[in-house]
Amino acid sequence: MARQRQFTVLSRVLHWTMAVLVVAMLLIGVGMVASLGNYHLLVSIHKPLGILILILVAIRLVNRLLNPAPPLPDHMPAWQRLAAKGSHVALYLLMFALPLVGWAMLSAADYPIVLYGSLHLPAILPHDAMLYAGLRKTHTVLAFLLFATFIAHLGAALLHALIHRDGVFDSMAPWKARTTDAVTERVRN
Amino acid sequence: MLRLSAIGVVILAVIGCFAYVGGWLTPGRLTPARFVDKFEQVFGLHPGFRRNHAKGVCIAGYFDGNGRAVRLSRTDIFNAVHVPVIGRFSLAGGDPYAADGPGAVRGMGLSFSLPDGEEWRTAMVDLPVFTVRTAQGFYEQLAASQPDPATGQPDPARLKAFLAAHPETARAMGIIKSQPFSSGFANATFNSLDAFRFVNAAGMPTPVRWSMVPVQPFQPEPAAGAQPQDKNYLFDAVITAIERGPLQWHLIVTVGQPSDPTNDATIPWPANRERIDAGTLTINHVGGEAPGNCRDINFDPLVLPSGIARSDDPLLSPRSAVYSRSFTRRAGEQKQPSAVRVPDTGGGS
Numbered sequence: 001m002a003r004q005r006q007f008t009v010l011s012r013v014l015h016w017t018m019a020v021l022v023v024a025m026l027l028i029g030v031g032m033v034a035s036l037g038n039y040h041l042l043v044s045i046h047k048p049l050g051i052l053i054l055i056l057v058a059i060r061l062v063n064r065l066l067n068p069a070p071p072l073p074d075h076m077p078a079w080q081r082l083a084a085k086g087s088h089v090a091l092y093l094l095m096f097a098l099p100l101v102g103w104a105m106l107s108a109a110d111y112p113i114v115l116y117g118s119l120h121l122p123a124i125l126p127h128d129a130m131l132y133a134g135l136r137k138t139h140t141v142l143a144f145l146l147f148a149t150f151i152a153h154l155g156a157a158l159l160h161a162l163i164h165r166d167g168v169f170d171s172m173a174p175w176k177a178r179t180t181d182a183v184t185e186r187v188r189n
Numbered sequence: 190m191l192r193l194s195a196i197g198v199v200i201l202a203v204i205g206c207f208a209y210v211g212g213w214l215t216p217g218r219l220t221p222a223r224f225v226d227k228f229e230q231v232f233g234l235h236p237g238f239r240r241n242h243a244k245g246v247c248i249a250g251y252f253d254g255n256g257r258a259v260r261l262s263r264t265d266i267f268n269a270v271h272v273p274v275i276g277r278f279s280l281a282g283g284d285p286y287a288a289d290g291p292g293a294v295r296g297m298g299l300s301f302s303l304p305d306g307e308e309w310r311t312a313m314v315d316l317p318v319f320t321v322r323t324a325q326g327f328y329e330q331l332a333a334s335q336p337d338p339a340t341g342q343p344d345p346a347r348l349k350a351f352l353a354a355h356p357e358t359a360r361a362m363g364i365i366k367s368q369p370f371s372s373g374f375a376n377a378t379f380n381s382l383d384a385f386r387f388v389n390a391a392g393m394p395t396p397v398r399w400s401m402v403p404v405q406p407f408q409p410e411p412a413a414g415a416q417p418q419d420k421n422y423l424f425d426a427v428i429t430a431i432e433r434g435p436l437q438w439h440l441i442v443t444v445g446q447p448s449d450p451t452n453d454a455t456i457p458w459p460a461n462r463e464r465i466d467a468g469t470l471t472i473n474h475v476g477g478e479a480p481g482n483c484r485d486i487n488f489d490p491l492v493l494p495s496g497i498a499r500s501d502d503p504l505l506s507p508r509s510a511v512y513s514r515s516f517t518r519r520a521g522e523q524k525q526p527s528a529v530r531v532p533d534t535g536g537g538s
Contacts (some may be wrong), residue, residue, distance in 0.1 A: 034212035039510035133521025
């Protein structure tokens, strides 16, 4: 095999697990701030889920450094390569930043950061209302940025899967990519 | 082309789904933001202040549990331990400069800090029952009390229509009016109103309501017109009292029976229910609202330690949501000094 075509199994498991969690998290986030009756339930899910995502993205970053991505198709224009690289960096940064800003803003608001039952996290910032207000706005702005980046990522993934069919989608497909030369052939031509 | 359209449809569907969940497609839906908007419309916008219970003063002290409620709840607060408490006395309503007076509903917010970092926050008022059962009812009551721009007074016809549509409110008002209010903060009983669940070490839940019952002797409120004319007489009296010596309340837990409604704060539980004295609250400091003290704390009734949980009371989650939205708005605003001034005696917290 001349070159690796697919992300490792661990990379793909992490990707799809986090895809579900992050999309759920964004939905819960916009839903809870607009909800009265379900607010408390959704917030009680939002906080531990955010911390879970923070742990997973840290594992994922290490994994990504140890197991680099398969190369993009040779014929891909430079601007697309740049867009792919840039959006992936943005996704990683946002997946780190959102839970950290959330944790920080709850600290500044002097809320206990309850994960489950009596399990809670320590404050990482001093109690300061103005600081809370700024971080709370930042949390919203970053969440919309993450949503926008996710939409771009989804659109690009679907373009690769349905239009270009150049093996880029297959590299992260949840199933095992067709190992035959069909994909490779198409990539080469 | 078909495939390209399919991609477009998927993307639009995802965006549409988020927009729907976020409430952007349903402008009539009652959300925390629209609830807080209504407070601002009714009471005017007072930047930096709570949108409700805007007028207040900070208090601090401690709680000594006595172990008697441990069989119902596993929280350490009810063990024979000494827990620091900070809190706030307040008047209901969104006007931070409202005059103290008879009939003004008084609030006590408390935050108990456990040694392990857990917290219990509770926001109580001196009413025996609440006037509405749901958030929607509260919103409608608030809207009905909005002053008519022409007269500066609420429209009696709207209030009447509200009461006609909400017989539970009319009943609750009857119960509230049948009992005298106390003469001040120090001798007032503050009630959770909402039901909660205590969960003990075996995981067994028990429906409860709680009250802070004063050690200070009850005196009825003077009749309207006979009360002091000073705008802050209720606050000034409690500040003077705390500076003279600590005030105390007993935390009385009322144990509900399966037949007692936990989802309707307008209905009192039968008077013969078991009542447990779970410990004593001592308030020995009072201080004006200032950065980092009770001013910047959200007394969210769903900040609960393990061993106290919410019930199916439909007011609880909306309270948490609306308090949080009010807190977020005021946190970022320029703060104005409170109308309640505390003489500087080195007290406060």
